[in-house]
Amino acid sequence: MGMGKDIFEITVNGLKLVVIFLMMVQMVPILVWLERRGSAFIQDRLGPNRVGPLGLMQLLADAVKFLTKENFVPDTAKPFLYYAAPVFALIPGAVAFSAIPMSSPIQVGTFEMFGSTWGPYTFLVQGYEIGVGIVFILGVSSLAAYTLLMAGWGSGNKYTLMGALRASAQTISYELALGLSIVGVIMLYGTFNLTEMTLAQQGPLSFTFLGNNVTASWLPNWGIFYQPLAAILFFSAAFAESNRLPFDLAEGESELVGGFHTEYGGFKFNMFFIGEYGHMMIASGLMVLFFFGGYTIPYVSVAELNEWAASVTSTAGKASALVALIHFLAFNVKFAFFMWVFIWVRWTLPRFRYDQLMDLGWKTMLPWALANTIITAFVIYIASL
Amino acid sequence: MPLGGVIFIVIFIALFGAFLVWLAANITGTKPVYNPVKYEPYECGIPGIEKKETKISVKYYLTAILFILFDIEIIFMYPWAISFREFISTGGGAFVFISMMVFIAIFIFGLFWEVKSKALEWD
Numbered sequence: 212m213g214m215g216k217d218i219f220e221i222t223v224n225g226l227k228l229v230v231i232f233l234m235m236v237q238m239v240p241i242l243v244w245l246e247r248r249g250s251a252f253i254q255d256r257l258g259p260n261r262v263g264p265l266g267l268m269q270l271l272a273d274a275v276k277f278l279t280k281e282n283f284v285p286d287t288a289k290p291f292l293y294y295a296a297p298v299f300a301l302i303p304g305a306v307a308f309s310a311i312p313m314s315s316p317i318q319v320g321t322f323e324m325f326g327s328t329w330g331p332y333t334f335l336v337q338g339y340e341i342g343v344g345i346v347f348i349l350g351v352s353s354l355a356a357y358t359l360l361m362a363g364w365g366s367g368n369k370y371t372l373m374g375a376l377r378a379s380a381q382t383i384s385y386e387l388a389l390g391l392s393i394v395g396v397i398m399l400y401g402t403f404n405l406t407e408m409t410l411a412q413q414g415p416l417s418f419t420f421l422g423n424n425v426t427a428s429w430l431p432n433w434g435i436f437y438q439p440l441a442a443i444l445f446f447s448a449a450f451a452e453s454n455r456l457p458f459d460l461a462e463g464e465s466e467l468v469g470g471f472h473t474e475y476g477g478f479k480f481n482m483f484f485i486g487e488y489g490h491m492m493i494a495s496g497l498m499v500l501f502f503f504g505g506y507t508i509p510y511v512s513v514a515e516l517n518e519w520a521a522s523v524t525s526t527a528g529k530a531s532a533l534v535a536l537i538h539f540l541a542f543n544v545k546f547a548f549f550m551w552v553f554i555w556v557r558w559t560l561p562r563f564r565y566d567q568l569m570d571l572g573w574k575t576m577l578p579w580a581l582a583n584t585i586i587t588a589f590v591i592y593i594a595s596l
Numbered sequence: 597m598p599l600g601g602v603i604f605i606v607i608f609i610a611l612f613g614a615f616l617v618w619l620a621a622n623i624t625g626t627k628p629v630y631n632p633v634k635y636e637p638y639e640c641g642i643p644g645i646e647k648k649e650t651k652i653s654v655k656y657y658l659t660a661i662l663f664i665l666f667d668i669e670i671i672f673m674y675p676w677a678i679s680f681r682e683f684i685s686t687g688g689g690a691f692v693f694i695s696m697m698v699f700i701a702i703f704i705f706g707l708f709w710e711v712k713s714k715a716l717e718w719d
Contacts, residue, residue, distance in 0.1 A: 278620065283628040286635040294618070302611070346674065368637035369650040376656045383663040390670045397677040473638050478620070566718035569659075573716045577666075577707065584673065585700060588680065592693050595684050 219329050231309050231338050239488045240270035246554045253558045280477030285367060288474065292365025296358050297475065297482035303354040304489025309338025310348050311496040312406045314506050314539035315513065318531040336535055344405035345397070345497075349390065352493050355452075356382045358486065359461065359471050366474035374470030377565065378454060378461030384569060385451035385458070388576035392444035395587035396501050399437050408434075409505030414512040420594045431509035435502040440583045442502040444576055446552075449494035451572065453487060456557040460565055495549035499542065506542035658715055669703050 244259070244267060251258025259266035284290050314336035321330040341347045356379045363375020400408045416430040418437075435442045451458040462470040472483050499505060507513060516537065520530040563571070628634070636643075676696055683692040710716055 278624040279626060281626045281628040282622055283635070285637055287637050298611075298618070366637070370638065372650060372652070376652055380656050380659045383667075384659060387663065387666050387670060390667065391673070394670070394673045394677045397674065398680050401678060401681045403678060468638060468640070478618075569716065569718050574711060581700060581704065585697070588693060588696065591680065592684060592689055595681070595689075
């Protein structure tokens, strides 16, 4: 699917990309506010509550502060790498996030505009649909390892270099568990396409086992009931990939000052920040897509929802828009829950020691992910005999 | 479904946005006043004594090499995983299943050997 056939479709698709990028960037200050308020309540404090209602204007104040910081390069830094690293932190996150389907497509019928007839169109509520969705998202978002090394090496400071090496060794170690944990998921759905995965999870739980149809109408047909171990492994590895506590050895204030971004300040630091939250968003989005039904509503199939929407609206276009809105809200409720889990865990668990971290990745999560792959393959083979 | 020009447009928009951000940071940020201490690498407030090219542990290199080996092995499993059900429905399930189990056995042997040879020990 390219950008479209005529100027209207191309314009809408182009604007959509910008809107999704802005949506991702604009979510960051809200998440920062949520993180600060949430951490305050977890620690029995009040958190930011002075600037504006509930402290919400704190975000604007912070943004202005970031923007007006002075912009300089340390003498020992390599200027190109030093400037390129924050940009690289932001782009892969944004590109990968745009590939996540957030709702069902919106149908636009034919209409008259500027004296000619336009349409019909189908607009997807995602930046672009890619047949190899998972591979694309994992591939692009793992470019983050380069950011760490560029920032660490380019800053010309031993703390940043050590922080970058630790962080990249951690990121690549957990990438193995992350990549292997979803082999079972791919086997289950038999596709790389994220929309097809979502649609496979609609309705109540039902599957075929040894030629018998098993139905459990009290459970939604979500991936987590088929792949519980993969869900745990994937989510833990995602924490390590986005450098969040309990895996934030990249920062380790007590040993490494600020880790790979010690020498950064102002807007360049802000871009690292957006990159980190972007990776959290991608991880939450994938968690919802793989294991919690994507944008579908639990128990209700897409066909049933379409039927209901057609009965309350006048045209097919309005019905598809209503369905898309409901799906979008459903996706965002699940998405927000996992974003909250990221914040919740950060303020609940202590940090690992480095050898414990590497042992967990290589000697615990990798074997368990392998076991999950073998068991899934075996069960699928036996079940469909 | 070809990626076509979409990805290039996205990358272009992202690069353009990044450029705008960089420009904004340069325009809005106050101009730095030169001060030799400010431009030194950060060192907890005391003059730096060590060269910036610090010696680093060879462990990181080893980890990276092992990562590449294992990651390529995992990537081999992806096309297998996606076509596994198709193979079962067309009757080739047993062959595909057993050959992947042999592959995974080699994978496990490699991991076991690495643990045994203390390549994954950090101290």
